[in-house]
Amino acid sequence: MMRLRLAGKSLVNRRGTVLLTILSLTIGILLVLGINHLRTQVKESFNNTLSGTDLIVGARGGALNLLLYSVFHMGSSTHSIRWQTYEELTKHSQVKWAIPLAMGDSHKSHRVVATTPDFFAHYAYGKKQNLSFAVGKAFAGKYDVVIGAAVARKLGYQLGDKIVLAHGIAEVSLAKHDDSPFVITGVLAPTGTPVDKSLYISLEGMAAIHEDWQSGVQIPSPKKTSQQTAQKQDDHDHDHGHNKEEHHEHADDHSSDEEHDEQHHDHHAHDQSLSAIFVGLNNRAATFTVQRQINQYTGEPLQSIIPGLALAELWQLVGSVETAFNLIAWLVVIAGLLGMTTSLLAGLSQRQREFAILRSLGAGLWYLFVLVILEVLLICSSAIVFAIALLTFLLWSLQPWLLSEWGIQLALNFMTPQQGYYLLAILLSSVVLSLVPAFNACRRALSDGLLLKH
Template sequence: MKAIANLAWKSATNRKATAILTILTVAISVILLMGVERIRTQAKSSFANTISGTDLIVGGRSGQVNLLLYSVFRIGNATNNIDWKSYQEFSQHPAVDWAIPISLGDSHSGFRVMGTNHSYFEHFKYGQKQPLAFAKGREFNSLFEGVIGSDVAKSLGYDIGSEMIIAHGISDVGFSRHDNLPFKVVGILAPTGTPVDKTVHVSLEAIEAIHVGWESGARLGPTPTAEQLESHRFEVKQITAMMLGLKSKIQTFALQRQINTYNKEPLSAILPGIALHELWGMMSVAEQALMAVSIFVVIAGLLGMLSSLLTSLQERRREMAILRAMGARPKHVFALLISEASALTFAGIITGIAGVYLILSIAQPIISQQYGINVALTGITAHEWMLLGFVQLAGIIIGFIPAFRAYRQSLSDGMTIRI
């Protein structure tokens, strides 16, 4: 067996160009297969880790996926707002331990602005129930102070003391900006790998203040100055959504039913975990399509290797005949071809694994910043080992085709080839 392995190695090194191209073909297939699997699983993990410890999310009457997207992922807009009195009623409910109000609708340089209060910094958790932490500064205390996520600070070059102008609506254009009411950055949150990193946080009272003199997204006339607004005490009228943490998980469904049948205004209460499950169910078609493309690329790579082996086999008929003449049995020739195919597949897999880690290490910060997906450079999972095992097995099976052809070639056929 050792002699066959040595012979297979010498044969491959004698055909370096063909062997390297075959290895690269398999490696590219493995890179795509593992890359898609990594991004798929890490995306699911990042989505699942975006919010933790929240029992119910409450918003205007809407589908649970839509409510989850705009309240947690800052994607899309609410169908209706919630009256502040409804928030007060449910935040003081005997079953509720804490409540976080959320007000959305404004933006700053492409980043969503969220109005909230102290409860957000105290109770909001992500990942494995990790609390928010400040990289620099503190919470907002006065009307025109803001706290920004790590991506906002990095992208816009902001630091403590920087000024920012908030725009009305998602589109940050000149006519929609609150130019005369600049906010001062007083805190920068530590990176979380969630939409928190891409959010500008201000107080609920500040959201009310900057919209004095505005109606339906349009400025109706001159707006008060910051000094005039700071001397006024604002009362919150409406919010976009609220997150609730309950004293006991047993009360979750009872409170959800009570909120969904609330007769003062139409509300929807969702369980984040169930809504996430529905969201991934909707995306399963795209997920399966990506995996199917990866599998077809692997098949194409293995067929390329088969083509290379069959082509080289025609050029090596004399080599096989000489081996037979020197005492090699048909099974030895068969084992030689299988060993070559197996070795080339294995080398392609190893090269592919190295390529995946190299590409992900380079692309990791880009993926995190652009898409909010934290791709961790973890070890190879059991599922990935299984996929790589299938690739190796497929490579060995592919090797049976040229090996069987070589096995059937006779001694006389090999010795009489014209060269």
């Protein structure tokens, strides 16, 4: 205890150099702990995004591209799937449920996904947790929309609000579906997945707003233009006191036209193309068999992927990036430890008087040896404490931003057994490096003692 107190007072006496050494070590340890925690949390967040879905079906192309745009809403599909393919897939004996997805629109940089109410019944995340509604319910009408928790929080939307969707997925879009506003009927509970940052409409709604669109440009149909002209003429006649019976007759005709349009939209909803299909099977043992059958489908070029295997492939691709970040963090730690060792070696010549006084008071060479090692342990332990405190503060302050902007929920408790092994390795490395200045201090003290005797 006496040696520890003496080591602390010695460090305080050289506080300028010691503080700089602690700062450099703190930064390195912070990077090691932070990068490892971020890596594990991002993996866990990605792995928890989709659960209970056995296959994802899309147009033939890259497996990772299909995974990214269908599950994580990154990028876009290169080709589409016919509705007839989806209908044939639902008739497969091993298919328990299938969820069609159509994408391509957005709302203030948030993706819009057209699907069926089955999405809210079968989509699961985490440990097979189903989606739930914070308020409201699933869409029922053609122009109903369900929004994620992050969309509602960021844009301040509530039930009953009307919103306008934009054509395409660009952050700024001039092509908007102003003529077909949607009404918010439900807000999903937070999930910590891309679902929170998305909007969900019916396939009929998607077909309706794109009926007059070709190649990203709205081209009003002659039929709709004539209906609008007839409606204006009807209003004009009504304002000038035309025969009421004749007006009611015309209104009935117009009502029948609207019913015809409704049926027309519903028909086209089942003729539109799809971006992807989530599939759940009756028996998971048949996964590879069904996957092979889908990949060999002759109706159109398809591919099916197993989400877990596709994620494993993704982590293999980014594994080199993880290694690079970890290597940089460890290099910073090593540089800090070497700087600490160099600082101690450089300061030995200035501590000859200190060691001489200790020797005169009866301190042996072993006492000085242990004293230097304790100083190193105090420096390294202080850096570890500061790094843990700083990382806790950063996680606490950045957690809301990471969740809203990136959909990543970082746990505040980052101390895992692996992190403990890292800290233990840093402490042991500091002790090993401290042997150099400790031996040097003993050698100097011994040579000074011999000179005094001589």
